[in-house]
Amino acid sequence: MSALANLAGLFPPHAEEIWHEDIAWQPIPVHTMPLKLDYVLHGSSNCPRYSAAFEKYQNESPEVLRILKENRENILYWSKMCGSNLTTIDEIAELYLVLIVQMQHNKILPDWVQKAIEPNGTMESIASFRYKMRTNTKELARLQSGFLIKEMFEHFAQKINSTLEPNRSVWFYSAHDHTISNLMNSFGLFEPHVPPFASSVHLELYKVGEKEHYIQIFYRKSGEEILLPLNIPNCGEKCSLDQLYKLYNDIIPDRDHDTECRLPK
Incomplete structure (x- = not known):
C-alpha cells in the first residue's frame, strides 16, 4: 500500500493517460514476492x-x-x-x-x-x-541487510559500466521501519530512534567527468525537505563504489542465500 501511494504521488497521469476526471491516478506495477522468499528486503526470513x-x-x-x-x-x-x-x-x-x-x-x-x-x-x-x-553484529548485519546492500551495489556497478538492464535511473524499495534501521545500522549510520512513518533512505550515484563516480547516502525522516549527505564512517560524504565495497566487504554475502543461512555443523 505504501508503494502504491508513493507511485501515485510520483507519477500522476497526464494528457491521454487521464482516464477519469476525478481520479488523478494511473496503474503502475509493484513487484512483490512471498515473504519467505524475499531475502533482499527481509533477510532474516527463512534463515x-x-x-x-x-x-x-x-x-x-x-x-x-x-x-x-x-x-x-x-x-x-x-x-x-x-x-x-x-x-x-x-x-x-x-x-x-x-x-x-x-x-x-x-x-x-x-x-x-x-x-x-x-x-x-x-x-x-x-x-x-x-x-x-537486529543488525548489531557483523554476522547479523550480513544476514539481515547484506543481500539488499549487495543488490544495490551491483546496480551501481552495472550503471557505471553501462550494463544495467533494464537501464533504469531509479530503483524503489518499499518495506518497513526495520528495513531502514537495519540498513542504516549495517552502514554504521544509525542513531537509535524509532523511524517515523514515511521515512526513507536514499543512495545516490553521481558521475563526474567521463570515468569518475561517487555515491552519497541520505536519510529522510518523514517530512524533511532539505537533505544533507551522511558522513559514512572511514570514508566521508562522497565515496566511490570501490571504497564502499572495501568498507562493507565483511557484511556483503559472497554465497547464495541458502548457503549463507545454513547453520554451521
Missing part, C-alpha cells in the same frame, strides 16, 4: 543461521542484559498495567509502538500510558535500541 545468531545475541549481549536489568521495575509495572508479561526488548518495543499509534489517533489513554510514552522517556529509549538489535 536458520540468522535466527540462531539473533537468539544468542538477545541472550548473551551485555548491552541487552544491562537494559533489562536496569529497567526491571519499570518493565514489571508496564507488564502489570498492560496485562501482558513483558520479558524481551522486542515485546516492550511492540507495546510502545501500539501506544504511540493510539496516541496519534487521539485515543483516550490512561495516565500510566501518557507517562510511559513521554518523549525521551525510558520506554522510548528501549524501543529505539530495538531498532539496532
Whole structure:
C-alpha cells in the first residue's frame, strides 16, 4: 500500500493517460514476492543461521542484559498495567509502538500510558535500541541487510559500466521501519530512534567527468525537505563504489542465500 501511494504521488497521469476526471491516478506495477522468499528486503526470513545468531545475541549481549536489568521495575509495572508479561526488548518495543499509534489517533489513554510514552522517556529509549538489535553484529548485519546492500551495489556497478538492464535511473524499495534501521545500522549510520512513518533512505550515484563516480547516502525522516549527505564512517560524504565495497566487504554475502543461512555443523 505504501508503494502504491508513493507511485501515485510520483507519477500522476497526464494528457491521454487521464482516464477519469476525478481520479488523478494511473496503474503502475509493484513487484512483490512471498515473504519467505524475499531475502533482499527481509533477510532474516527463512534463515536458520540468522535466527540462531539473533537468539544468542538477545541472550548473551551485555548491552541487552544491562537494559533489562536496569529497567526491571519499570518493565514489571508496564507488564502489570498492560496485562501482558513483558520479558524481551522486542515485546516492550511492540507495546510502545501500539501506544504511540493510539496516541496519534487521539485515543483516550490512561495516565500510566501518557507517562510511559513521554518523549525521551525510558520506554522510548528501549524501543529505539530495538531498532539496532537486529543488525548489531557483523554476522547479523550480513544476514539481515547484506543481500539488499549487495543488490544495490551491483546496480551501481552495472550503471557505471553501462550494463544495467533494464537501464533504469531509479530503483524503489518499499518495506518497513526495520528495513531502514537495519540498513542504516549495517552502514554504521544509525542513531537509535524509532523511524517515523514515511521515512526513507536514499543512495545516490553521481558521475563526474567521463570515468569518475561517487555515491552519497541520505536519510529522510518523514517530512524533511532539505537533505544533507551522511558522513559514512572511514570514508566521508562522497565515496566511490570501490571504497564502499572495501568498507562493507565483511557484511556483503559472497554465497547464495541458502548457503549463507545454513547453520554451521
